[in-house]
Amino acid sequence: MNHEASRSLYDRALSVMPGGVNSSVRAAPQPYPIFVDRGDGGHVIDADGNRYVDWIQGLGPLLLGHDMPEGLQAAVQSRAAEGPMYGMPTEIEVEHAEFVCRHVPSVEMIRFVNSGTEATVSACRLARAITGRNKILIMQGGYHGAQETTLVSGDADDPKPSSAGVPQAFADHTVPVPFNDPAAAEAAFETHGDDIAAVLVEPIQANMGIVYPEDGYHDELRSLCDEYGSLLIFDEVITGFRVGGLQCAQGKFDIDPDLTTFGKIIGGGFPVGAIGGKTEYVEQFSPAGDVFQAGTFSGHPVTMAAGLETLRFCAENDVYDHVNGLGRRLREGLSDIVADHAPEYTVVGSDSLFKLVFTRADGAPQDECCANGCRQDHACSRYDACPKRGTDVRRAETDRYARLFRPAMREQGILVSQNQFEANFVAYGHTESDVEETLEAYKEAL
Structure with missing residues (x-):
């Protein structure tokens, strides 16, 4: 993908805004963030015309997606x-x-x-x-x-x-x-x-x-x-x-x-x-x-x-049925993927929230009781290794997420959260096709 327009905008922004942004998390993607031009359903189009499946959704406010009913x-x-x-x-x-x-x-x-x-x-x-x-x-x-x-x-x-x-x-x-x-x-x-x-x-x-x-x-x-x-x-x-x-x-x-x-x-x-x-x-x-x-x-x-x-x-309307169903499909799909490619990682989330935490757990992947995202279930063999509090996530592979994984997802047309800590959000504008495309990108990036 070409990102020259985003790079140029960031260069200009650094001269007039601290860190080139108006909220610190937006600068997290290195070496420079993507500048968005417009939204379309569950997607955004950046300043260079690249189109992405957008799981950031404004960091949470856009339950319906980028298109207003x-x-x-x-x-x-x-x-x-x-x-x-x-x-x-x-x-x-x-x-x-x-x-x-x-x-x-x-x-x-x-x-x-x-x-x-x-x-x-x-x-x-x-x-x-x-x-x-x-x-x-x-x-x-x-x-x-x-x-x-x-x-x-x-x-x-x-x-x-x-x-x-x-x-x-x-x-x-x-x-x-x-x-x-x-x-x-x-x-x-x-x-x-x-x-x-x-x-x-x-x-x-x-x-x-x-x-x-x-x-x-x-x-x-x-x-x-x-x-x-x-x-x-x-x-x-x-x-x-x-x-x-x-x-x-x-x-x-x-x-x-x-x-x-x-x-x-x-x-x-x-x-x-x-x-x-x-x-x-x-x-x-x-x-x-x-x-x-x-x-x-x-x-x-x-x-x-x-x-x-x-x-x-x-x-x-069926907003919650739709977004929660896609959220469950993402979490269950990710559980299958990490079992094969990164069993030490932990799938988390609920309803229309989802995330893959790059934990450093030993042993087997999450059990079936946590296939829909970690539930702090004592019956899960991974219970002792899953994050019990937000501070545990700091011990995950945060640099790998930021420097390798997220850029790899971006180049496949998928935008996930700017760092290992923020959540990903499902919107009413997302589709089953978006979910399948995203899961395939996770397989490739991991």
Whole structure:
């Protein structure tokens, strides 16, 4: 493939944008990223005219793919034509809020914001105000946006900033523990419980290789929060309206969080975030309560229209059957491929998420109980070797993925996630043919 236009654009971008990009993950493909010109269903076409099957899908927001259904396109165009925004309430905000509250089990009230990061920042502030406490318990290897509270590494006894510019004083109010380790969470509560405002957790660690929870793990977190008077916050920015359908991952796992953060799909491809939860908590946001939260572009009418019409389309069509079916076909197909070509690697994912983690496991490939993606099943002979938390993925062959595997896939016309940690996403615009083409490319690249 010819990539001269992308190379030239990157050369120009390096002069005017740090690293040549506006979000760091986009620079991950070396020596330079692909610059996209347009989307088409489950595909993208780059600046050089090369066409790819696209499993990145905007890093998750595009559940329907790059083509808007007629009703969604009409709603977006209509809202944009009526005026870009007003700084005043609109009916579409109310309709979107009603839809989310009607379908997500724990959400009685919602506040729309502009990004997943803004949602988690606001949720942490709200939890601290509600409880009068300072500390937030997070999972090592989890990701909750570019915010000071969660850009923290280390452990519960020695938290440290994971980014320059984050004061140690912020890290001191964060309690990192391993995902899928209820004993570690219990120990952290025994030490810090009187000052833990909330547990902030992804239902599935979907930003670090896709790590599934052990059976009962979230129930343990729910019990600890109840025992110590802390809030349970589910970060469903990635899983929301993708895992578990319209009920989200909390419905799939039958967990009742106090607060939920959203992003990505609820904006239909436009910038969005939201904090939902119990009325007694969410109504403490200003102006109803004393917790300040505001944003000029919050509830933007174009975003609200795009998000609402996307969810309506999902409710009225076979979207989840389609994307989950293709996701299962990809995971099962990958399980067969790695059994022959790379048995040390681990297939992960759920619903319309999938990933191949370049683990360094010994012994036999995944058993049948995990053929549809690792499920942390103790019956699987690979149980001890599969990733238990996002931090485990750092020990995988990340360089091989970035320097050899992903470029090989790209040259076969397949775009997978920019690094070993991000998820791949199935969209309604993908087809069985896309799946078969992708599986053949995996065989060749591995």
